[in-house]
Amino acid sequence: MCRTQAGVDMTGGGASGSSQGRELLPANVVPRHYHVTLEPDFEKLTFEGTVVIDVDVAEDSSSMAVNTLELDIRSAKVSSGGQTISSAPRVSRDESTQVSKFDFDGSLAKGSQAQLEISFTGHLNDKMVGFYRSTYKRPDGSDGILATTQMEPTDARRAFPCFDEPALKAKFTITLVADKKLTCLSNMDVASETEVQSKISGTTKKAVHFNTSPLMSTYLVAFIVGELNYVESLDFRVPVRVYAPPGQDIEHGRFSLDLAVKTLKFYEKVFGIDFPLPKMDQVAIPDFAQGAMENWGLITYRVVDLLLDEKASGAATKERVAEVVQHELAHQWFGNLVTMDWWEGLWLNEGFATWASWYSCNVFYPEWHVWQTYVTDNLQSALSLDSLRSSHPIEVPVKRADEINQIFDAISYSKGSCVLRMISTYLGEDIFLEGVRQYLKKHAYGNTQTGDLWASLSAASGKPLQEIMSAWTKKVGYPVLTVTENEEEGSVHVKQNRFLRTGDTKPEEDEVLYPVFLSMRTKDGVDKSLALNERERVLELPSGDFFKLNANHTGIYRTSYTPSRLEKLGKAAKEGLLTVEDRAGMIADAGALATSGYQKTSGVLSLLKGFDSETEFVVWNEIIGRLAGIQSAWMFEDKAVRDGLEAFLRDLVSPKAHKMGWQFSDNDGHVEQQFKAMMFEVAGLSGDETIIAAARDMFAKFMSGDRAALHPNIRKSVFTIALKFGGEQEYNKILEHYRSATNSDERNSCLRCLGRAKDPILVERTLALLFGGEVKDQDVYLPVSGLRSHPAGIEAMFAWMTTNWDEIYRRLPPGLSILGNMVMIMTSGFTTQDQLSNVEKFFVSKNNNGYDQSLEQSKDSIRSKVSWLARDGEDVAAWLKANGYSA
Structure with missing residues (x-):
């Protein structure tokens, strides 16, 4: 599964008994094959189903238990060796463990085979889990419904009764019953089609029978019924297709289709095993909680993560689509x-x-x-x-x-x-x-x-x-390596300790010694043989005095140097002795170490000031990211200090932004396009008047119908700048564009920007969009992401969340990761002890199951900002004053 980009920080045995406190099914029977038949009802938004599960009996048994959730069991039968053992077993259900148990008279003997047949009815829910409904607009403006699935991690039990544990692999034979005009897809290819009498309507429908799958886990089972168009490639050993519902331009699936063919060939070669299924389908689903899901042979995606309009999308979007497609194919x-x-x-x-x-x-x-x-x-x-x-x-x-x-x-x-x-x-x-x-x-x-x-x-x-x-x-966590030097002895002392952002590691939290690959870079190259397996170690100082640990940052640790060494590394960067990865990683380490108190924030600001001649996108990305981290921690501090940080960022970025310009041509490389777009946006948002004026001009022309006036690489940037320095007129135009645009990438850009508007009335309008009916539940995190950029937005989000909590919890149930994302977005922007207390007070009486980890991580993030500000608040104010960025 590929996660959504929510924009926040964000062993044991097989399946027998209740191993290590896990909630597992009894191990008395083991599934071998499922025959699942399903018929969705698009009128009543339900589905009828039967499942016949072939099991091996591992212990003498007079009961079987399977996972079910929100399914009504209509009848059941247990048979063995062609004989009915029980035509009406007693059914009992445990809601808390999501288990239905079937007790019957008589017994199944250990070593025998048996069948459990169940007829059931389910609900085509709108929660994006199990067998659910997704809605879309047809080209004629009418509404369409697609029935699709999302089983990972534990929602196959919502679609059919099953042994819903990854270790209980079985073979699956799926049959889907549907109107003849609809497309039916599953993990495998179609074996045959027959005409059948519908159990729901009594009319004649088609039954699409799929070939039996290899052994697989329940969370990978998938099926889809609905109107779908496709593009196909036969350039791989098996057919590869990209599907999308009407209303989406199926030709926008070409990039992912061609990439899938190329990637499958490559993975076969690299992994040494042929892709074992008879086809590979990729489907764009209009309502989808994650980024994508790797169902074997039938991968499902958010529309924006599969379909790519190369003329209307920027380089960053293309890279995201490529990464998601290759991620899901690797899962095969x-x-x-x-x-x-x-x-x-x-x-x-x-x-x-x-x-x-x-x-x-x-x-x-x-x-x-x-x-x-x-x-x-x-x-x-x-x-x-x-x-x-x-x-x-x-x-x-x-x-x-x-x-x-x-x-x-x-x-x-x-x-x-x-x-x-x-x-x-x-x-x-x-x-x-x-x-x-x-x-x-x-x-x-x-x-x-x-x-x-x-x-x-x-x-x-x-x-x-x-x-x-x-x-x-x-083990949890990773170390920070503190590096000190003894020039007289020509040695370097390296010591590891657990790194916590809050800077308050306790002795009992610092007992793990991580094996650290030191990878020391010197003028002679990289020494990969050095390792730190103990608490501390003395290394020989290399001749020539230049060294840096964690070459290319392939090791999972932070490195804390002395201020003098950090200064030398800054010079080494200018002299070309450090790779792009080294420079970006060094800045990242310095920023993180300031957060936790290992270094002063003023030292980081000075380090970043010295990188004004940097030429690489990735390094600038990290510079901007670290300054954004400081700005977010200082979000509720004195306005003069906040303005000073913005002025420093503008001074750092603007010259580069003007030098690169914001015109794009086919000659621009992929990275250069992203580089130009990033510098343009950051300079504009930090108050560069020339860029603000250019953005306003492009915005006006674009909204007047001149689509060529605004390059896709900076569409979001222009919208964002227009809103930050604009008002209701700009807000209305962006909202109008969201409503009329058909490209998912464009629509997402609109939603991401809306929260930038600071007018209290516009903030309320943004929050009202969340459950107002025109933003899909899958996208509710998009409008609020912009609200995290200013104090009023952060406070308004939390107030809205506390007022609407019951509705949030109902619409985004704890089984969905979206709830945890929303809790984090709506609380983690805070920076003071009082704000933290308000968060703790609100949630103390709530059921935190399903999002407790996100909540704790958000509170930890606030705590780290509280301690950071207490340590370095005056330090930053003094640095800004000394460097002429505040009075």
């Missing part, structure tokens, strides 16, 4: 073919898919320099979340269904992929990939734990990976 091997045995091994799916998408993107698009971006994207995302006390280990124990959704976060995805990148660098890419191939071949169609990966990598490399890597996946 990592997750689908080889699956974690329980959800605490989620990183084996998500960390691998994340790493593989960047790896393949780098091969296909070397001019994108994605490994440079990786340092400011994935690595910083992981380090940011993992610096909170409320973070969790990569292998985090989860017991209940409502806990699982919360670990689809930057730890499982970003930190997981960073661990793989670190191992790949340590072992060398060829050896790493050989270990990966062994892992996939050994465990194909099975389930694994993290130890199985270490075993394969150890076998390929001859190195004891289990010992080296265990701390990185089983």
